[in-house]
Amino acid sequence: MMIDKNSPIPIYHQLEESIKQLIESNQLKPGDSLPSEREYSEKYGISRMTVRQAIINLVNERYLYRIKGKGTFVTEQKFEQNLQGLTSFTEDMKARGMKASSKLVSFEIIPADIKLANQLNVPEHGPVYEIKRIRLAEDIPMALERTYISANLVQGLTTEIVQDSLYKYIEGTLHMNIGSGTQVIEASIANKEELKLLEIPELSPVMIMQRTSRLEDNRIFEIVKSSYRADRYKFMIDLKRG
């Protein structure tokens, strides 16, 4: 475990990663106490405040917790998430041994209304691809998926590309690097469009999952809003202990 003061990587970040690594390799076990801030400070010849910054970040990430007057300890229980299967419907169905298919409902360029413009970070009325698809498992409708993509950012989109792989097109053809994303899950009651396309009775509950996908430079390139039938689809998340 080394600290390079001349590295362009901040010292606090180096220390942070170093401690995180010790926890993840189980050299620091849950409940173990860490060296005090002053010990770290003296050991590496860095300021105590710099040590604090590293530790505070790890506390915020729930790797550590601290008790005033006692010390800093490794968190007893750190659940982490396995997001496999939450990203792609097709992969998810495949993992369950089911036949997945999709039906294109519409593919067009629409002007962004104010809400969508804000979500995609494009000007109001700016051109946006709207792709509506029904996702089916064993030919039973499971979800209505609406994808919105800034037409100025991702150019030359066709139904074929969308049917194949949008990500492959963005990275392979357009040479843009895909970064991180965020997903929001909420419950609601199906609206008229969802009722009709998902073939469910009125007042049925739906799970709405909205994914925001970003490029490496943090520009948003895609909003995917999926409405799943709550009676047929449950989201499972594996929690693993760290």
Add this chain to the structure above:
Amino acid sequence: MMIDKNSPIPIYHQLEESIKQLIESNQLKPGDSLPSEREYSEKYGISRMTVRQAIINLVNERYLYRIKGKGTFVTEQKFEQNLQGLTSFTEDMKARGMKASSKLVSFEIIPADIKLANQLNVPEHGPVYEIKRIRLAEDIPMALERTYISANLVQGLTTEIVQDSLYKYIEGTLHMNIGSGTQVIEASIANKEELKLLEIPELSPVMIMQRTSRLEDNRIFEIVKSSYRADRYKFMIDLKRG
């Protein structure tokens, strides 16, 4: 907006609350820029590092975001729960700077019906602790939580232990090691009990989150079924790209 340097409340916390208040009262609107750190520092006669601590906390709570060389800005504040590292309602609320509380509805030993018996992997009619709690944020009911624990596996449970920390009891007193878990999220319409205890109108959607917790030897020791008000809760997941 005042800062009292002699108050026992830390200065950074006073400033933090003061800015938060400006945002929540809409005197600072989403997208607005804040005074710079140096301006705050001079205005209140406090150190820039103290200002930073207040602002960094608000950035972590997603009230603000900052761009190097440009400034600090107000974000769209949304009530979203991050599922990553989700451990307890109390911790999540604390992370948002909100007052979390819980109200014990009932605590009893019941015989497992066939469904619960299967889920917990205990014999039918076997003794199971059932703990019902209302989770509140700022005294507003947010979720109904039902915890089921095999009474043969986890013995000597009391309301005090449950109120303190079940995990601490299992690992510390019973010397059993907690392993992994699974979480299932689904949408539904609130049933009568949920309507009443969550104080929501009929036909309201709810998000049901069911956690299954296992020991290291894979025995299931706990089923937690939480019903969240869909109007107040959104679950957010950060997606990392590998």
Add this chain to the structure above:
DNA sequence: AAGCATAATTGGTATAGACAACTATATTGT
């Protein structure tokens, strides 16, 4: 008018030191 260099402003990193609040342990007084 356009382009470019420079300065000013902003947040980001890092240091050194001081005192407060809290915990655990050792010491002392009775």
Add this chain to the structure above:
DNA sequence: ACAATATAGTTGTCTATACCAATTATGCTT
């Protein structure tokens, strides 16, 4: 033997300063 007190060690708060990095504003040159 026990209780009170001192002490050393921990995290928490706060200050003052310095320099770096990214962005924006300004003024100069062409």
